[in-house]
Amino acid sequence: MTRNADKSEQIVETQARALLEACSLHFAYPAAKNATEVVRGATLAIERGTLAALIGANGSGKSSLVRLLAGILTPRSGEIFFDGEPLSAIEPRKRAMRIAYVPQTINSVFPFTALEVVLTGRSPYAGRFRFETNRDQEIAREALAAVDALHLAPRSVMELSGGERQMVALARALAQQPQCLLLDEPSSALDLKHRAALIRHLRRLRDEQGMTALVVTHDLGLLDPAFDVVLAMRCGEIVARGAPAEVLRDETLAEIYGDAQIRARRVFDRTFVWSEL
Template sequence: MRGNEMSHERETSREASSDGTDAVASQTALDVDELVVGYPGADGPVIDGQTLAVPEGEVTALIGPNGSGKSTLLKALANRLDPDDGRVLLDDRRVDSFDSKELARKLGRLSQQNTAPDTISVEELVERGRYPHQGFFESQTDGDEEAVDEAIAMAGVEHLRDREVGTLSGGQTQLVWIAMVLAQDTDILLLDEPTTFLDPRHQLEVMRVVERLRDESDTTVVLVLHDISQAARYADNVVALKAGTIYANGPPEAVVTDDLLADVFDIDSEIIETKHGPVVVPLDPLVEHSRNETNESEMLQRGESSSNKQE
């Protein structure tokens, strides 16, 4: 699919009430409607007028080259960036109409960079995920303890429970952070590059947690992945971004193709079908694409446009 096509059609009303409720007929977990978002001081928006429906209870992977807007879109879904235009809807309400704790009870997010004191124990860190469900000065309840136990078990870090976070490996630490966000007990989970820099074993463990969330709890998961084979293997839906636009959106077999990898990533590749899912083998960069991009960049610096280029 091309040109920001949707996996299914829906009608959208632009009327909003004072409490942030929007009249949208949608069965999706999150609705992105003509979203424009960027950063202060930037020349233009990173995400420019994009529309997307995130299916409920499924895994959606965001893929694309560096700078394509994957993490920016994820931040907008989590209300970490104010849109310049458009909106993101959760439960037919704009996400920016929720207060922080209310939103955190519905949507969990794990960013690329996370820090905690080295001396804090794994259990104590996971307990911090319960903050949206607690009032000031409230002690841990039986429900909190149960949620922490379940999160630790699902992330597979029971054997690390009493360890200090500073003594863990990178892969172990990532699983503990995932356990913390699982303890929030939300219906939607956003993960920004959860497997980057991990060894193959810990990558598999992270992705198996994602599978269990979908299969055992019907959690909606949206995650940014650099590994295209992982996206094709584990995701129900793949969204390919290029230069701030949604280039394609649909099931992996429709999105992860030789043509798309050439158009979006500028690579020649081979896709090998296996019983475990497709495997993407990058072969060569597309030199002609790179040259065209370089020439275009040089022309823009000189104040020219491709239409004025002399043949």
């Protein structure tokens, strides 16, 4: 596990390999008066083909960090690198062909069909005044099939369950044919079966396509052994990084969540996490 102190060494060490890197990012929402920064010097590196989890207490800046990495928000200072190239120098549509963002859910007020939603993932590839081609249609269907959701294609997203919407959101991201997926609390609305299915899909994408993914999650119980690496955030900074079994330890969790009641034990090659009441 790498602590804050030797963060810079870590970056130098991984520079050759890391697909997504961020160096001392700072961000505050401009609308808030005397805004306190929600991201304060976050630095991270995610290697190609890894499944990374981002954990941390509510309000620790996880969602903001992911939005910064997705290019939805622009950092106040600091730089993000994708494959060694500064993210700010990549044209937004080109960026969308490499990095895909998966929101918590799809909250459309219009009855778009699932296929229409997934097809919007092809928009970075299409001209402004062009509709999707037959090839785009094929890719969108394949993306739905990859998450076992092809049967949802003609249905309105307004009628879908939380789990189904999540799959459609993931399929749209896959239709972008990105190298890296950023998922913001995808499992928050899902039951255990669908949470496991989501992680299974992500692992398969990693194994078959070498996909890189960063997943914001509160599901500490599913981290080990599902993820390759766990990053932990506290007060806008990355405070811990390592394999799940290394991060999920009593003293580290106490530091991340500021709560000494959280326990983690390794049983059956898995780490179980709970809190004393």
